[in-house]
Amino acid sequence: MVDLEKLRNAAKEIVSQDDVKYLIGWRDGTFGFRISPHFMESPEEADKLIFSPLCTNNLATYLTMAEKLPIPRGEEPDRRKVAVMVKGCDSRAVVQQLVEQGTNREEVYIIGCPCEGVVDIKKIEKKFPDVLESVEARWENGQIVLKLPGGEQSFPREEVLAQKCLTCRYPNPVLADTVLWDEVEVLGVEEYEDVKELEGMDSKERWAYWQDKISNCIRCYSCRNVCPMCYCEDCVLERLNPTWMFRSVNVAENTAYQLARAFHLAGRCIECGECERVCPVDIPLMKLNRKLYKEVQEDFQFEPGLDPESKPLQASYRPDDKEDFIL
């Protein structure tokens, strides 16, 4: 059970430690169902922290985002820890970053928040489009309770949860320095129904499906920037010398972009679904990522972001690796 008092007390204590730089959690947003990442440097800011079914943001992405600005002469780099609150999926992002050495284990303090699933913001805002006042939410008896302006309403999981949560097999943090409350039951079953639907199409239909979706892409790069696994300092798509893809926004270049990203995420995507959540033009990006997830799972019996001791899939080799995809 989520215990806000426990969460805030733990945060106060952690952020007061000398070896902790700041803590990243969640707080109420400025309107409706939105929540906001909360960066706190002092214990006084802990009272704003929340954890609720609205806490969709994967905060692990911030571990690799802080700009590495030049350090003034004579000063040492600040190697203190960043404390980060993680759900199950978010913890997998941290693990995968550790595997790839994108994040240093000594510089992160992981606060685990077992999670019963988060709300699909797009779905809920479609149901309730005009809510200005900040909405409180909680899990209760397997249902999602929202405190709406007209009073409390309960919703079954299937009705309001994000798709990734309905198939989630890792609702509990896979790695944490502290876990705030009891683990939750695993309810998700992965059947890859959406992927199978795409696989059922012939290649022409599938091409038409994706071209239709990808033609909408405005290349705002929010999917890349929100992704905890997209942290290259020098991304190929911004390289001009040589140019790997044109900056022109058209279906060909957009496809090149989205495919390049999907392939770079094969064996690395930890299914947090953030790319799809933030996409302003509703491209079903997780279908692409999940297709590759399924391939990797079937061909290499590998799931990323579970074991910090594992090797990155695309950088490891076994003599019995399948080769039938090489023509």
Add this chain to the structure above:
Amino acid sequence: MDSMILSKEKMKDFVAALGQQKLYAPQKEGETLRFSLLGEEDVPELDFSNTTVPPKDVVFPQTETLYQYELGGTDMKEPEGGEEGAVMGIRPCDARAMSIVDSLFSWDVDDPYYLERRSGNTFIGLACLEPCVNCFCTSLGGAPASTEGLDALMTDLEDKYLVKPLTEKGEKLFQKAADVLEKATEEDVASAEKLHEEAAAKVARNVDTQGIPEKLPELWEADLWKDVSNSCLGCGICTYLCPTCHCFDIQDEVEGFEGRRCRMWDSCMFGEYTLHASGHNPRPSRRERTRNRINHKYSYYVDKFGTIACVGCGRCIDFCPVNIDILNILTQVKEAL
């Protein structure tokens, strides 16, 4: 020309009566609503709160070819312009945005690509009767039925639209379709006005911008910039979906022996935007970039062109993945002044 009535049933006839013209209108593409060129069978989708992508891309496309050339040659061929068209279903906030950006594109040197589309198209607005949760147009001198930047304004009266031509261009367009239009009664006009007033009263969020343009640069080192940029992802949503954001990049693109110099939207939120060839970046982090975005809209643009480059459409708030809320920033600015 007096106000006219366009029955919703006659929308198809109306579109046909406009003739061979290019007609842009909101179209659904999946869940996303954006302006696109209507095909023969298409009807404008006019039942919406606002489009995801603002209509700025009609006059300032996300990607456009400035000129083409053959590799090794010196001839530069510009695209043919001059075609006339109309854009239908523009929300008054987005129309105001265009008139704000006009000042920039005609500042000293005319931008022929933008201005030609501005003068070649007729802009038909659609009054906003149900403002969205994050609309704040009334704080910035706009209104749900403002007419700035428009050639005609339509108001939804359930089974029909009241059409009010505002300029000669607007009149000319509707005259072409005179056969499918009816005369509006005084009651029609009165009920539209009533709806406009009611809509203005429904705008729930607001900010008092007084003092912000003058004082904003004084908050250069304020903590608020670190606070608001901590969670920023550095993506292009707020700028690409902003109806007044107008920054662009110019790139040469070559396929085979065919080359083109094109321009495409760019965003001040990207690090590469200000990166010098030497590797030096005058805006090295999200803090400087966020600060520049707000200062540009709420102070620099006012210095240069006498108006805030924000119309309160609320898109940057609606679509920001991490709930960076410009009204919240402005409120903090007000408090810090």
Add this chain to the structure above:
Amino acid sequence: MKENGNPYKPYIATVEDTWYETYGDRSIKTLKVVFDDEKIRESWEHRPGQCAMIGLLGVGESMISISCSPTEGKFLRFSVMRMGAVTSALHELEPGDKMTVRGPYGNSFPVDEWKGKKIITIGGGIGQAPLRPIIEYVRANADNYQDLTVIYGARTSGDLCFKGEFEEMSADKIAECHLSVDIEEEGWPHFVGFVPSLLMEVNPSPENTIAITCGPPVMINFVLQNLKKLNFEDDQIYTTLENRMKCGFGKCGRCNVGNLYVCKDGPVFNYATLKAIPEAFA
């Protein structure tokens, strides 16, 4: 399209001569170019301090300061440091090759206001390129100005641009030239140290003097501090700024420092103006 002309469309020019100013990874090459169209050649007017957008079809464009004075003749000179895709391609150009030029852009040094004054330029590295036209201009109009002093330094003697010209100017008593290198090197007869220190060593009097500086941001910062120590008033100090640019005429948005556009309000700025803008020396 575009009855009034299309500002994005460049003129075609031919490279007449090229030579290296410096060698190495970031070598600097000077291109002397002439417009193909005689009408453009005749009607083109630029003033010291202005820039032009130069480039190659198929590669792209870069904003480069015009490093010659209009008093030198009906041609343009650009001294280009090899940096990115465009400047690397420009370095490949040989005499006879075609390139694109549009402009001129930006404001210029207020040479008329400065009549009767002493002029000091303080440059570092490639920052000498925008200073060269003002030196040449003053040299060509020597009757209108008092003394000309040139302070210029680079990392090593091999990194100094326009070297021969300084020797010539000193020999002909046209200007007092002070050169420096950052690091001690054999056979270097001049100052060793950074440009701001050389400035203190030269110790110019601020009386009836205009100081113009251009160079890397760090150097500019210290030069400004030192000019203040030498009692220069803010409005006696000028600098030229650079920023990434795409259009050159105030549309593309990226070159602003605070509320000023480098392409339109600059690149030449008076220190009194810039001082008020915190972002100016970022």
